[in-house]
Amino acid sequence: MINFIKKIMFQNKRSAVFNITFIFLLFILNYIIFMVSRFTLSSIQTRSPFGNFLECKKIKNFDKENTYIANLSSESIINMNSFTVNGIETVYNYLNNNFNYAFYTGGFIISLPNSDIDISLNYINEKYYKLYELEIAKGKKLNFNTKETTCVIGKGLSEKYPIGSIIKITDPVLKKTIALKVQGILKENFYYSNLYSPNLKQYHNFSIFIPVNKKFIKEANIDLKLNGLMDIILINTTKEKIFSLEKIIQDNLNLKFNFFSYNENYSEFKKYFFHILKIIISLIIFLFITIMLIIIFNTISIIETLKTYKISLDKLKKIFYSYFYILSSVNLIIIFLTVFYNRYVYWLKKETHLITYGFLGLLKTDWYSLGIVLCINIIIGMLLVKGILLKIKKYFK
Numbered sequence: 001m002i003n004f005i006k007k008i009m010f011q012n013k014r015s016a017v018f019n020i021t022f023i024f025l026l027f028i029l030n031y032i033i034f035m036v037s038r039f040t041l042s043s044i045q046t047r048s049p050f051g052n053f054l055e056c057k058k059i060k061n062f063d064k065e066n067t068y069i070a071n072l073s074s075e076s077i078i079n080m081n082s083f084t085v086n087g088i089e090t091v092y093n094y095l096n097n098n099f100n101y102a103f104y105t106g107g108f109i110i111s112l113p114n115s116d117i118d119i120s121l122n123y124i125n126e127k128y129y130k131l132y133e134l135e136i137a138k139g140k141k142l143n144f145n146t147k148e149t150t151c152v153i154g155k156g157l158s159e160k161y162p163i164g165s166i167i168k169i170t171d172p173v174l175k176k177t178i179a180l181k182v183q184g185i186l187k188e189n190f191y192y193s194n195l196y197s198p199n200l201k202q203y204h205n206f207s208i209f210i211p212v213n214k215k216f217i218k219e220a221n222i223d224l225k226l227n228g229l230m231d232i233i234l235i236n237t238t239k240e241k242i243f244s245l246e247k248i249i250q251d252n253l254n255l256k257f258n259f260f261s262y263n264e265n266y267s268e269f270k271k272y273f274f275h276i277l278k279i280i281i282s283l284i285i286f287l288f289i290t291i292m293l294i295i296i297f298n299t300i301s302i303i304e305t306l307k308t309y310k311i312s313l314d315k316l317k318k319i320f321y322s323y324f325y326i327l328s329s330v331n332l333i334i335i336f337l338t339v340f341y342n343r344y345v346y347w348l349k350k351e352t353h354l355i356t357y358g359f360l361g362l363l364k365t366d367w368y369s370l371g372i373v374l375c376i377n378i379i380i381g382m383l384l385v386k387g388i389l390l391k392i393k394k395y396f397k
Contacts, residue, residue: 046198
């Protein structure tokens with residue numbers, strides 16, 4: 001079969017150029033399909049852009065009436081040297097006296113003696129925890145009503161720091177040593193989705209979650225207060241009260257903040273999502289048509305070769321199917337190796353928020369996306385083979 005394919009597909013320079021171009025475009029098409037599938041599935045994991053029939057609200061509690069999410073305006077420039085303790089305290093005093101708010105911030109990186117990967121410290125108050133509860137695989141949920149400082153940790157820390165163990169750290173926001181008692185282990189690959197772009201995720205396999213209250217926030221440094229303010233969520237409030245808060249922030253921090261509902265934020269994401277989707281689908285259609293044209297044009301060379309060979313159409317069909325599906329399998333293997341390498345590089349570079357676990361190193365969304373590519377390749381192979389055979393039948397009639 002291999003010799004026959006060589007004689008048919010690569011019998012001269014023109015055929016060779018056609019087929020090499022076809023192989024290259026098929027790989028590009030497969031890779032684009034994989035990327036758009038993963039992008040779409042990652043979005044659906046949080047909240048489907050396609051409506052209720054695919055609804056899977058990971059953060060549905062954010063989408064409630066009179067709940068607003070902070071968003072720093074693109075017009076504002078952050079200059080840490082311009083912020084004063086009095087300015088940030090004034091903002092938080094106003095928040096504490098006038099609003100119920102959900103507070104979460106992370107990304108404070110520290111090292112632990114028993115881990116060769118840097119650890120992310122994440123600070124969360126009870127209201128945010130109720131909106132987006134941490135998924136616990138083992139142990140107890142985060143406790144906000146205990147005098148001792150407890151925490152929950154990611155799967156990557158669970159072997160060296162089992163439930164009940166004490167983790168001593170120098171807290172970067174309190175500037176002092178604290179002891180954290182581990183009371184829960186997060187589910188493997190637990191993530192928080194970006195509130196503005198749900199397809200973007202931070203994984204917490206190497207994270208520590210620390211419960212905080214107003215007293216903790218007051219004692220913390222400006223870094224925690226400012227970072228927490230960037231994504232603070234106001235609960236059961238009104239636009240009128242928010243306008244006053246925006247003015248307080250502008251006057252004391254010289255920063256312009258916008259507060260939108262989750263649905264408003266998600267509506268903007270959907271516009272972006274479908275705009276990108278239209279462009280990618282147009283590109284996929286263009287590539288598919290180009291591949292079809294290349295195959296049809298190359299059929300002329302195939303017909304010339306077949307004049308010297310006696311072969312049934314059924315056998316020819318099997319040969320073509322084998323050829324296209326071997327190419328598709330090679331493409332899938334290359335895509336798998338590319339994704340595997342990228343996931344592995346996160347481990348090598350110790351990218352705390354990107355390190356994940358999974359079968360053969362891939363996440364479920366990676367495997368589902370490969371499955372989608374496989375299904376589409378089967379359809380493409382059927383269309384291509386039928387197109388070639390129809391042209392051959394028409395010629396020999």
